[in-house]
Amino acid sequence: MRASAIGRVLHDPRGGSFRFDAGAVCLDFAHTGGEGRYAVFETLHEPADLGEWLAQPPLAAVMTTPVTARELTAAKALRQAIWEAAHAQAARRSLPAEAVATINRTAAVAPLVPELAADGTAAGWASPVRATQALSTLAREMIELLSGPFAARIRECASDDCPLVFVDTSRPGARRWCAMERCGNRHKLRALRARQAADP
Numbered sequence: 447m448r449a450s451a452i453g454r455v456l457h458d459p460r461g462g463s464f465r466f467d468a469g470a471v472c473l474d475f476a477h478t479g480g481e482g483r484y485a486v487f488e489t490l491h492e493p494a495d496l497g498e499w500l501a502q503p504p505l506a507a508v509m510t511t512p513v514t515a516r517e518l519t520a521a522k523a524l525r526q527a528i529w530e531a532a533h534a535q536a537a538r539r540s541l542p543a544e545a546v547a548t549i550n551r552t553a554a555v556a557p558l559v560p561e562l563a564a565d566g567t568a569a570g571w572a573s574p575v576r577a578t579q580a581l582s583t584l585a586r587e588m589i590e591l592l593s594g595p596f597a598a599r600i601r602e603c604a605s606d607d608c609p610l611v612f613v614d615t616s617r618p619g620a621r622r623w624c625a626m627e628r629c630g631n632r633h634k635l636r637a638l639r640a641r642q643a644a645d646p
């Protein structure tokens with residue numbers, strides 16, 4: 447798991463955007479779009495979109511070979527599996543067998559290979575850097591997450607109408623919201639209005 451959280455800016459198709467940090471890169475990846483009613487949130491339209499996402503920090507995996515259509519399909523299958531497994535874990539349900547199989551299958555191939563610079567200062571990824579390797583790295587992170595000490599800290603946003611999932615790696619472990627600027631503030635505002643209505 448990464449040492450410092452960065453997160454990503456998510457865009458609402460109805461307008462607006464906010465920074466969301468899912469606490470793990472694999473969980474950030476689960477929020478790049480989805481299936482069914484979440485298809486409107488899709489950000490990975492073309493193989494190049496996946497390459498761009500992977501190239502951003504903290505993964506910073508700049509592809510040496512362009513992402514293929516087949517890799518994009520595999521990426522979306524992994525994304526769905528991570529999404530379903532995270533929600534099952536957050537609800538303390540058993541993990542869906544198909545999601546587990548997809549995560550394991552993706553993790554079975556060689557992952558990204560870390561490389562130290564000659565001066566020992568900067569670590570990057572050894573060439574070649576391919577999407578299948580990056581997906582394997584994400585799948586392995588998800589396996590570590592689900593089988594590690596933070597599994598019990600995987601939560602869905604406490605807002606009733608928000609399905610975003612994250613892992614709370616903070617020391618107090620009291621994170622409730624996907625993002626304070628989104629659901630946290632909405633909740634505070636609602637609580638304030640309820641108090642004002644009750645006590646005019």
Ligand SMILES: [Zn+2]
Nearest residue numbers: 603608624629
């Ligand atoms: Zn939320």
